[in-house]
Amino acid sequence: MGLGFTMCVRSCFQSSCLQWAWRTAFLKHIQRRHQGSHRWTHLGGSTYRAVIFDMGGVLIPSPGRVAAEWEVQNRIPSGTILKALMEGGENGPWMRFMRAEITAEGFLREFGRLCSEMSKTSVPVDSFFSLLTSERVAKQFPVMTEAITQIRAKGLQTAVLSNNFYLPNQKSFLPLDRKQFDVVVESCVEGICKPDPRIYKLCLERLGLQPSESIFLDDLGPNVKAAASLGIHTIKVNDPETAVKELEALLGFTLRLGVPNTQPVRKTMEIPKDSLKKYLKDLLGIQTTGPLELLQFDHGQSNPTYYISLANRDLVLRKKPPGTLLPSAHAIEREFSVVGTPFYVMEYCPGLIYKDPSLPGLEPSHRRAIYTAMNTVLCKIHSVDPQAVGLEDYGKQGAYIPRQVRTWVKQYRASETSTIPAMERLIEWLPLHLPHQQRTTLVHGDFRLDNLVFHPEKPEVLAVLDWELSTLGDPLIDVAYSCLAHYLPSSFPVLRGQASSAHAEQTGKLTEFVSNLAWDFAVKEGFRVFKEMPFKNPLTRSCHTWARSQSQWYPIGTRSYSSVPEASPAHASRGGLVISPESLSPPVRELYHRLKRFMEQHVYPAEPELQSHQASAARWSPSPLIEDLKEKAKAEGLWNLFLPLEADPEKKYGAGLTNVEYAHLCELMGTSLYAPEICNCSAPDTGNMELLVRYGTEAQKARWLMPLLEGKARSCFAMTEPQVASSDATNIEASIREEDSFYVINGHKWWITGILDPRCQLCVFMGKTDPHAPRHRQQSVLLVPMDTPGIKIIRPLTVYGLEDAPGGHGEVRFEHVHVPKENMVLGPGRGFEIAQGRLGPGRIHHCMRLIGFSERALALMKARIQPPTAEGREQERGLRRPCFHWSCRVKSRVAFGKPLVEQGTVLADIAQSRVEIEQARLLVLRAAHVMDLAGNKAAALDIAMIKMVAPSMASRVIDRAIQAFGAAGLSSDYPLAQFFTWARALRFADGPDEVHRATVAKLELKHRI
């Protein structure tokens, strides 16, 4: 008994030695042997919830230390650099540089002058700056990487709070893997430097913690002092190694371990050492009087796992957990059962275990290599012939997935404490949607990155752990399981065994969350794979093939302002086309109602003031009221709702709504011209942000996406040119030419929405890099900082006389504008592809808002033509407090002796408008639905159809409302005139109607002949 069950792949599968230029980079990595932040474990009793690190001097070498070495090498009087850095204190060049009040060039000029004055010799500060920021010097201390990993493994947060600066390329200097930190606060971004208490408070606020819940490490006394005076626990860092020891003492757990991923045996998990030692000595025939060393591995909560060292033998013992178990949840006893508790022992295979599946701290190419090695070993497991290795009876043949689903349900039922509707929905849905074709191979059953032991120097799997769920089954289950980490939010607390343990009662929330996630995956994300398939015939309405019954595809719902009857909760969110907000899933429905309340309480009442700002002399500056409302919307979670789940599956940047879900919210925002900006959901920023999410590099995202997502910056998109028919993007003439490390752009653009806004920091520019390339490979997209010299705004254009301040629509010349090469998106020649991607969801958002315009116009019209209510009459006579709801501002009318509502033609107009709105809404939702299920490409026809329909429908509905208002409808007392102007403009701005008609006709003819 005992050692027989050593499932070490080293003996089963000899991984081929990959030929990599790998070693050097990997060696760097093995210094952090306990790689991988495992955020899935408990806090280990510590009262602290975060550790905040300074950067220079704590995580990377301090500028002072780098300067000392550099001064020796360059024969500069010792201490010059440090003295010059401190010169002027708060207002010296260094501190102003840290607050981004001066550029790198400006700083180096002043700093160089200071150094030279002080040392009475010429000091090449550029060379010092290059060294300071070089990859060779600016490297994170391995001991800190290791500590951060351990801290996060215990579930604590980590942050960087650094006095930092922008490099000449406008990127901040941060030679750290941002993924290691929950929060990064940089002085140059915030405009505040340590020791200013505000920046510490900002960091704590972003961590969501009180001062006493965090520990702060810095190498500078004043910075440490300021933190301590706020009540933060502090460590003054003189040497990183010593600092880590101090940190260990404060946290109460070890940050450096002899055997990776182990800790002293937990009190409740102790095993009798003496009897174990005797058993192993007998079994292995060992003659020793030495001690048996016993440690416990961090992970493996489902079956506690121990490291044993006895007489130079390194072993691993795995045993059954204590407590009552669910049927077949921990099938360890089928292996070996001795010394009381069932257990087995195996050989210890030293190597690396990557606990955080996102592999923080590794280069992308290394991550790819690790994942490839993981997949390779999985293929090898699935290629084993069970018969040839005598495992034909290792499990039942066939129907593995249905059996798995039955087992999960059985286990869930056994631990169920109350009904969770989301789980019930999944339990009902899953068995009906299982794959029909199934293969049978050896399956691992729990295949994930942290069950693999990797070679310390190359991307090779040495051992596969945790085989107790292995059996004969469908290999897809291993594939699905190994992809799970990709879909779970990175902060998800996966405590293995939890759902099936005695603690299941407390995990109801987690279970509900997981079932919602699984549901989302099944009905939305799961269909992403279909996008890769050739879409043969869009008119076969592929979306319907995934439907259940027709009634479930069209759950009847309600919209407060429509005639559709109330939805039955039983029909809510069946994964079909959700045509009413009341049929949205509960969290999204709640979001919808929160938005509705926000619109009623804050947005509609602010409209008169916002409108008069737009007509005032101050109109080219943003209204302070808008900024105020943006903060309110952010605080209420009504922020960045636009990014489709498909583009942001981990909900890293947005609310993770599907296009259909967003359609309902976007329509609601569309009822006010100001709401989209207030909720950071307005064009052209939304399209630009989506472009950055989809195609931007991490550096581009950090530089541009983050400020846009935070609502601190705005952006524009420059494609249209006055001299060419721009509805055909291949006509664009602006040139993008390479010159040294820059691209130089020249061109004339117009109708560039938002370019006049003083907050506009980014212009997403489309031009031609190669006029001789094939037609659709000539264009490229560049990210142009708006403060680059050579951008000359000629004039604001007007739409029917409206300027649309402060963003406006500008005519602009780009004259020899130099843009760093790293600002190219995707690469030269990819512009057309990007523009298509950018305009997909963005264009349908306009349609969603147009439905909102139309609903509001119709509601205003109805209020106008009906006799006033008793309350309305009292308000008019001053007998009642005025109501600020927008509909109450409408004065109703009587003409020729009857209220307008009794005039037949007005009634016909209302009926016509209602019908047209409902038709267009269904088409918008349909397009959104096909985008969700089959992707933007497959939805091309639906998108073109709604773009053809929505602007002209809105124009007609708004026009009828204007007519019912009489001349007042044309004034700016009501939003109708502006709605009308926008609806008309959108018959161009989103591409002319004719182009959409041509697309629809082309697709129609293609598939009907």
Ligand SMILES: Cc1cc2nc3c(=O)[nH]c(=O)nc-3n(C[C@H](O)[C@H](O)[C@H](O)COP(=O)(O)OP(=O)(O)OC[C@H]3O[C@@H](n4cnc5c(N)ncnc54)[C@H](O)[C@@H]3O)c2cc1C
């Ligand atoms: C309010 C507003 C905001 C805008 N914002 C931006 C912006 O931020 N950035 C930007 O780059 N652009 C912007 N535009 C410009 C907009 O994208 C263009 O106006 C649009 O693409 C049409 O290009 P064009 O004006 O050059 O018209 P043209 O291409 O010259 O077309 C003129 C007319 O020719 C006809 N036509 C064209 N193609 C066809 C066809 N295939 N079949 C039949 N007839 C056809 C149509 O009647 C069309 O209206 C905006 C426009 C407006 C009105």
